[in-house]
Amino acid sequence: MAIKERKEREKQEMRNLIIESATQLFLKQGYDKTSIRSIADDIEYSPATIYLYFKDKDEIFYVIHENAFDILDKHLRQHDGIADPFERLGAIGRTYIKFGLENPDYYDLMFIMRAPMEQIKNEEKWKAGECAFGYLLTTLSECLEQKKIRPAELHVTAIMVWSFVHGLVSLYVRERMCILMMEDDATREVLYSSLDLFMANLKT
DSSP states (O other), X not given: OOHHHHHHHHHHHHHHHHHHHXXXXXXXXXXXXXXXXXXXXXXXXXXXXXXXXXXXXXXXXXXXXXXXXXXXXXXXXXXXXXXXXXXXXXXXXXXXXXXXXXXXXXHIIIIXXXXXXXXXXXXXXXXXXXXXXXXXXXXXXXXXXXXXXXXXXXXXXXXXXHHHHHHHHHHHHTTOGGXXXXXXXXXXXXXXXXXXXXXXXXXX
């Protein structure tokens, strides 16, 4: 292996190590209590080493955020083959819920954890987040054009759909569904059934 290739591989491995450590610390301690120093201590390197790869904690969080949204987007786009946009919308909703239930830590980091969004604001485009939301917009636009759902403004409808599934997942992730006093499997079925009822109310 050429020296240049080896150095690039080592650089990527170090970035991955920093990201993995930061992810776990953000989830365990919260954003505010995690520092560059604590990340450095966790991976047993000096803070100066981390600054060779990231300018600050915000940038590390942004990379983790992007990675998580990229994973979600890939899951959602598995439904590209569903021709009927209303059926695709339902599949997207179920997949979104499933992603949140199976990846509660990632979901917490993506949508619930309080952390500054300054790095995202500083980027020209929030690529992964816009990609996932754009897929929802495209699907809803097709539903509206084909009169599969009640007529409404596209972005209002998108926020309504997203807010509904986000609310379901958030209640589950933050363990508020215990109020139902059901077994976990039964609780999950309630979430999916709630989505089905919501979808039925969207239809024309």
